Amino acid sequence: MVAWPLERLARVMRAREHEGGLNPAQREALRYLARANRFSNTPGALTRYLGATKGTISQTVMALERKGLIAKAARDARKSVRLTLTDKGRETLARDPWIELETAVEELGGKTRRRMQRGLEELLEREVTLGGLQSFGMCSSCRFFRERGREGDAKGPHLCMLFEDALTDEDRGRICIEHVAAV
Numbered sequence: 001m002v003a004w005p006l007e008r009l010a011r012v013m014r015a016r017e018h019e020g021g022l023n024p025a026q027r028e029a030l031r032y033l034a035r036a037n038r039f040s041n042t043p044g045a046l047t048r049y050l051g052a053t054k055g056t057i058s059q060t061v062m063a064l065e066r067k068g069l070i071a072k073a074a075r076d077a078r079k080s081v082r083l084t085l086t087d088k089g090r091e092t093l094a095r096d097p098w099i100e101l102e103t104a105v106e107e108l109g110g111k112t113r114r115r116m117q118r119g120l121e122e123l124l125e126r127e128v129t130l131g132g133l134q135s136f137g138m139c140s141s142c143r144f145f146r147e148r149g150r151e152g153d154a155k156g157p158h159l160c161m162l163f164e165d166a167l168t169d170e171d172r173g174r175i176c177i178e179h180v181a182a183v
Contacts, residue, residue: 040136
């Protein structure tokens with residue numbers, strides 16, 4: 001029975017997320033913002049990623065801002081807001097219980113780790129598909145990503161064809177709300 005240890009592990013980790021004066025939703029928001037690209041670091045994208053209500057996300061964002069863990073800024077000429085981690089937010093995230101779990105996973109044997117990752121990715125993809133949810137995959141695995149599509153561009157060598165914008169090497173490893181898996 002594989003699901004039981006996975007469920008138990010998730011519950012143990014969820015309990016640890018209350019450490020340091022944060023709740024699980026606040027920790028999840030910090031983790032999301034650390035991974036999100038510049039097209040996806042909005043309250044709306046955070047709402048969709050966490051599958052929460054706008055009210056819950058609004059309260060989460062306000063609490064994180066009060067604690068000095070995130071900052072809000074206007075997004076270009078649009079009326080939307082972009083959210084970024086502050087230095088304090090990055091320091092807090094460095095002490096995240098899930099980082100410790102990631103270290104433990106890295107200590108597993110290579111074959112075990114690769115199989116576990118592949119299996120978990122397949123399960124996640126299945127659940128995302130069944131739920132009609134967005135994948136929030138990495139730019140580099142998206143159908144809109146073109147490696148070296150902006151060679152010589154000061155903003156980055158890669159291209160997001162959806163947003164018609166350059167992407168850096170760092171961007172290619174970030175998650176995006178508009179991700180569509182490359183076939």
